[in-house]
Amino acid sequence: MENKMFCFQCEQTMRGTGCTGCAGVCGKSAAAADLQDELTSALIGLARVCQTNAPTAQTHRLVLEALFTTITNVNFDESTIQIMIDRVRAEKAALGGQAGDYDVRQIWKADEDIRSLKSLILFGLRGMAAYAYHALMLGRSSEEVDAFFLKGLAALGEDWGMDELLPIVMETGKVNLTCMALLDEANTTAYGTPTPTTVPLTIEKGPFIIVTGHDLKDLELLLKQTEGKGINIYTHGEMLPAHGYPLLKKYGHLKGNFGTAWQNQQKEFDNVPGAILFTTNCLMPPRSSYSDRVFTTEVVSYPGLVHIGEDKDFTPVIEKALALGGYSEEQHFTGINGGTTVMTGFGHGTVLSVADKVIDAVKGGAIKHFFLVGGCDGARPGRNYYTDFVKQTPADTVILTLACGKYRFNDLDLGTIGGLPRIMDMGQCNDAYSAIKVAVALSEAFGCGVNDLPLTLVLSWYEQKAVCILLTLLYLGLKNIYLGPTLPAFVSPNVLNFLVENYNITPISTPEEDLKKILG
Incomplete structure (x- = not known):
């Protein structure tokens, strides 16, 4: 395996052109990046088989998980990416596909306009997969959305020109609107219509857990498992809007918001006396001063961190929070501009x-x-x-x-x-x-x-x-x-x-x- 990479899917990419060394700016190793390309290649191969052989519900879910795995700041763990590759190839074989995958790296070497359009399709599919996955966790799916993931992935493996690819780019936007509507319906059906809510940035004394990412279902399950245990729950980053949902607000130990945006986590989590749960994309390589208290779940993974599996037993997170004990006195934090509260819930x-x-x-x-x-x-x-x-x-x-x-x-x-x-x-x-x-x-x-x-x-x-x-x-x-x-x-x-x-x-x-x- 070559000890170099090419990745230009995010805004922070090296010199504004692409990460090409031994590791990406995000902290992803060249080996992990290579495996993510291999996973994408396997997905294209699976999608091409599904153009003639009918996919199953398992196929659709696997496509979401695999695409989600390749989003920036989600999975840094080579072993779990390899497991996902094996699952995708096994699914392809189960549907009657032959061995061998399209090599996605052909796209990076293609004519710049073709590369550009195929990148818009691929990266759009990756983003949309996260939304579809969150909706699926709340029991919602869409035949239109599921079918388009396979259509879009299969298109990446075709030798098409701009006239054929541009409509797929625009269809990605069309189907993503359906997908966002699906997730909106899933969230509001499960947790109610958000209402304006003032959220404090104060952290009370005692044990606490910080939950970051986007997955409201994970937050709900953690709130249920921590009821009556003397542990307070604080949101972080994109989890802040959870405070606006009536059926999440009912939990009295959902207290407030910790810190600011995801990219400040290495400073803000430094020696924090609480446990931290990552549910989706926003993970940065944790520093040694707090790596012992970081947990991952869903497709988020990092070497050496404890992962909470599909059983969603958050006992390790709870035990770590209790052992750390939290702050001995109430801590008054502020936002970037010095404010002591923020508002959310204006859906x-x-x-x-x-x-x-x-x-x-x-x-x-x-x-x-x-x-x-x-x-x-x-x-x-x-x-x-x-x-x-x-x-x-x-x-x-x-x-x-x-x-x-x-x-x-x-x-x-x-x-x-x-x-x-x-x-x-x-x-x-x-x-x-x-x-x-x-x-x-x-x-x-x-x-x-x-x-x-x-x-x-x-x-x-x-x-x-x-x-x-x-x-x-x-x-x-x-x-x-x-x-x-x-x-x-x-x-x-x-x-x-x-x-x-x-x-x-x-x-x-x-x-x-x-x-x-x-x-x-």
Whole structure:
């Protein structure tokens, strides 16, 4: 196995072109990266067999798990990736497929425009797989979504040109909209419609567990298993929106939120006297000062860490929290801007319930413009743009936000308009669906197209979930999107020109220049 790699699927990639050495910037080894390529190749082989041989429910679930495994900051463990490869190949054989896989590395060496379009499809599928997996954990699936994973993967193995691939790129966005709607329905059916909730950043004394990632089902199971044990539960990163769901809020030991965005974890988790559970993508290589208290579950895996399997017995996590004992005194933490609380729970159910107030505020001139400022956060310099942008927005504008990018500014107090806070956290990255629902409802209320609304999307991207969401926005025809902090390395100049000419995607510049351009 070669001791080098090629990976350019995330925003932090080396020199903005691709990680090619012995390890990726994310900490993934060249060997793990090579195995993830092998896993993707096996998936393409399985999907091609499924074009003629009927897949089973087991096939569909395996495809989700395997795609999820290849998302950035999920799996660093060579042994578990190899097990997944073996499972995919066994499934292919069970369906009548022959030995041998398409080599995904052919894509990296292809014509840059073909490479660009196939990368958009592959990375979009990876992001969408996470959403479909979370929905499946709550008992929801879609034949349309399941079928498209196989269609999209099979397309990657075809010798197609831009005319054949571009429709698949746009279909990825279309199907991801269905997938986000599916997950939204799964979450709200299981846990109720989110309601606005103020979440403290204070950590009470005594034993505690920090839960990070996106999987609400894992959080619910942990809350059930820790009831009456004297252990408090705190969310971290993308788990923050859990506080808005009524059936999760009912657990009195779900106390608050610990820390800020995922990329700060190595500093914020340093010697923390609590246990930490990773449920999805956001894992960074843990430092020795806290690696003994980190646990993984689902497809998240890292060498040497204790993994909680399908039985979901969180006893090891609970015992570690009790042994560590927590802080001896209450700890008062703050957000990046010094705030002591944050708010969440402004999903489409809440915002649309007060749509008349919002519409009246727009018609009366109290609200002049909406900004959707959100997306993935990361460590690359330049992301302070989003903090500065929000700080400089006029007092007669509203900031909708979602995903972990909000940690740049979600502890700011920017006041209210018509009784509504100027910053409204709509939830996790998949809750882009909520933003879409609100935008469509507003456009219908004003009798105009979404692109005619006083609405601007200012997005930050990091990994593959952001890719599939961007494709959904493009499928819906949304234009004038500001994107940063850098443009994806896998988008070729010709494909970028196509996006700019057809959708007016604009790279961010400075907050001052962009606000002037947007607001005139």
